[in-house]
Amino acid sequence: TPAVSACPFHGSDRARQFDPFGPEYQTDPAAALRWSREQEPVFYSEVLGYWVVSRYDDIKAIFRDNITFSPAIALEKITPPTPESLEVLKSYGFDLRRTLVNEDEPVHMERRRALLDAFAPDAAAAHAPMVRDLVRARVDAMAAKGEADLVQSLLWEVPFLVALHFLGIPAADHDTLRRYAVAHTLNSWGRPTPEQQVGIAHSMGQFWQYADEVLTRMKADPTGRGWMYDMIAANRADPEVVTDNYLHSMMLAVIVAAHETTALAGANMMQRLLADRAAWNELCRTPALIPNAVEECLRHSGSVVAWRRIATRDAAVGGVTIPAGGKILMVVASGNHDPRKFENPDALDLWRDNTAEHLTFGYGSHQCMGKNIGRMELRIILEELTRRLPHMELVPQDFTYLPNTSFRGAERVLVRWDPALNPAPRPE
Ligand code: HEM
Secondary structure, three states, rough: OOHHHHHOOOOOHHHOOOOOHHHHHOHHHHOOOOOHHHOEEEEEEEEEEEEEEEEEHHHHHHOOOOOOOOOOOOOOOOOOOOOHHHHHHOOOOOOOOOOOOOOOOOHHHHHHHHOHHHHHHHHHHHHHHHHHHHHHHHHHHHOOOOEEEEHHHHHHHHHHHHHHHHOOOHHHHHHHHHHHHOOHHHHHEOOOHHHHHHHHHHHHHHHHHHHHHHHHHHHOOOOOOEEEEEEEEHHHHOOOOOHHHHHHHHHHHHHHHHHHHHHHHHHHHHHHHHHHHHHHHHHHHOHHHHHHHHHHHHHHHHHHHEEEEEEOOOOOOOOOEOOOOEEEEEEEHHOOOOOOOOOOOOOOOOOOOOOHOOOOOOHHOOOOOOOOHHHHHHHHHHHHHHHHHHOOOOOOOOOOOOEOOOEEEOOOEEEOHHHHHHHOOOOO
């Protein structure tokens, strides 16, 4: 890559040793980069082929300037695809193109504006009763059992179904789509083996073809409600801006964007809060703290720990010149623990007043469109769990993570409680 040859490499040993797939970064990416925040806030990682940026202000400055720092590589496979996997994708006619998050201007803003209405605070809030029903049904199903893996019984499934409801995808298609709701993190940000790549390619190809079927049916009866129908209308009104391929690509991309991000955020949130009994008890006593607690968990232990940009010209970041073509890994988890921005950053503080300035949703013109929906889901999950199972506790366990650069969340969060002590639910 151009970055390697252009690299004026006088990086430190720490920079050379940085391993984004190693246990230190996987367990706690912010702690793994403390040395960098302190000594070398912008460094070139040879093993990754990326410039790593670790301080809050530098990351924000990159997010702010999406012309100098293009998001074009945001979803690029960090492990290059094998020729076999590309053949498999081709055999399905797979043609996923750019989808908002990795689009450049001016087309990005044109499309973002055309598709923004469904994300307005009121429109997002209108989904709350549906989210609450989904959460309650799952809490009801586990309340008498006395133990659960919160990921499996609640946190993985709810954001997936919310995403499909939000898009307006008919319920009859949910089970089929669930089969494909796997392995995207591994695919984009992990180290899949060649065999895994082929398996993922089949699954992505089938996902692509099935999305086409669903979309064809939705187009035939465009009276339904949901974001896909907004897109179908935008496609009719302006097929040059919202193209046919765009509808198809967005359907896949948004399911992934809305699902894994929120599911992993929920896992981190529950793990973090239950590990701090005083904080958990305080939330059970004072539900008014829940919205800020959600935000603080997204800051302290967010699900998106790193995001990418590529420099379109030579550009200075934190006193270092990143050459044109240089790829950049912004470790937002590190920015979220930068003491220059957040006082006592490693503490979980439910009252922190600037916690919503975290970078877990990105920043600037590409900032997460679904942030209010994700927040609402996490808030409702916490409201229901603190009301119904305030006595739950973590089972002693080793938390495991799928090794990858960007998405983080425990694969299981095992909890237990005594069902005989389940309280009568507090009124809302
Ligand atoms: C973009 C995180 C939930 C839809 C993004 C970006 C991040 C992110 C980091 C890129 C921001 C940037 O480049 O500045 C998250 C997290 C979530 C979450 C942590 C949950 C806790 C959702 C949900 C939806 C969604 C629920 C949809 C219902 C989108 C879309 C974009 C986006 C459409 C592209 C926006 C653009 O490029 O203009 N998200 N997301 N996200 N997200 Fe989310």
